[in-house]
Structures are given as structure tokens and as C-alpha cells.
Amino acid sequence: MVDNPSIFWAVIISMYLGNVILLILNLPLIPYIAKILTVPRNYLIPFILFFTMMGAYIGQNNATELLILVALGVCATILRFAAYPLPPMLIGFILGSMLEDNFARSMQLYDGVAFILQRPMTLALLILAIILIVLPSFSKYWKRSAEKSETPTSWSHQA
Numbered sequence: 001m002v003d004n005p006s007i008f009w010a011v012i013i014s015m016y017l018g019n020v021i022l023l024i025l026n027l028p029l030i031p032y033i034a035k036i037l038t039v040p041r042n043y044l045i046p047f048i049l050f051f052t053m054m055g056a057y058i059g060q061n062n063a064t065e066l067l068i069l070v071a072l073g074v075c076a077t078i079l080r081f082a083a084y085p086l087p088p089m090l091i092g093f094i095l096g097s098m099l100e101d102n103f104a105r106s107m108q109l110y111d112g113v114a115f116i117l118q119r120p121m122t123l124a125l126l127i128l129a130i131i132l133i134v135l136p137s138f139s140k141y142w143k144r145s146a147e148k149s150e151t152p153t154s155w156s157h158q159a
Helices: 005-026 030-038 041-059 062-080 088-109 114-116 122-150
Strands: none
Touching: 041 062, 088 114, 114 122
């Protein structure tokens, strides 16, 4: 942006122009695109799988990409049935590589994990993170035990 402002602004203007053209082209096509939803799933899913697998294979021309795609699909299905929330996993996927790089950098810079114990703020943040990770599991356990203790037992009163 500083070295070549004309190229930067040309890219920005072309993005706006492309969005306007797509808007003009897609507005009349909305009813036809919406009709895709009327296609039964047993016909639609094979097409989606085909195009997904072709895209994964064409990207690197490597069959290993297909195996990774299938493995990730199976993992996603298992996590979906287990009712795992998507946003935290997405944030972890995006920020995970930065966390890994910076953790490796700090390990090299300070020669191991001893810096955690030497710096109180780092130790406090680490303890807070552990508490925030573990706390939801215990809160579910506490709720279940509280519900069990609140269930009334039936006593037979004889008059």
C-alpha cells in the first residue's frame, strides 16, 4: 500500500466492481438457485461428494489429499453427533498454528518451560486457562448431582 498505492487501490476497486457485477448477475438467478433445495438429499449428496473430492484431488494431484478429506469428514461427523460446538473448534483451527509457532519460539528463547514458573503473570494466565478448560466439565457434574439430590423420594405415610 505504501510502495505502490495505485496497484492497491486498483485491486480494491476491482473487488467492488466484481461484487456489483455478481450482484447484477445473481439477483435474477435467485429463484433458480433456490430450486436446488428441492432436490432430494439422496441425489444431492453424491454430487456434493464428487465435486468436493475432485477439488481436493485437483489441488495437489495427490490421492493422500482424498484420504485426509475422508478422515476429516468422518471426524466432523463424529463431532457433530457428539454435539461439539463449531465456533470454538474453528477458532482453535485458525489460531492453533500461531499458538504453536509462538510456543516453540518461547521454548527456544527461554530454554524450556522454566519461564512459566519464573514469571508470575504467565503462571497466573496458565492457571486461569486450565481452570476455564476444566470448569465446564465440573459444572455439568455439579448440575447432575444437584438434580439427583433435588428429586423427591416417595415416602409412604400410613395414617
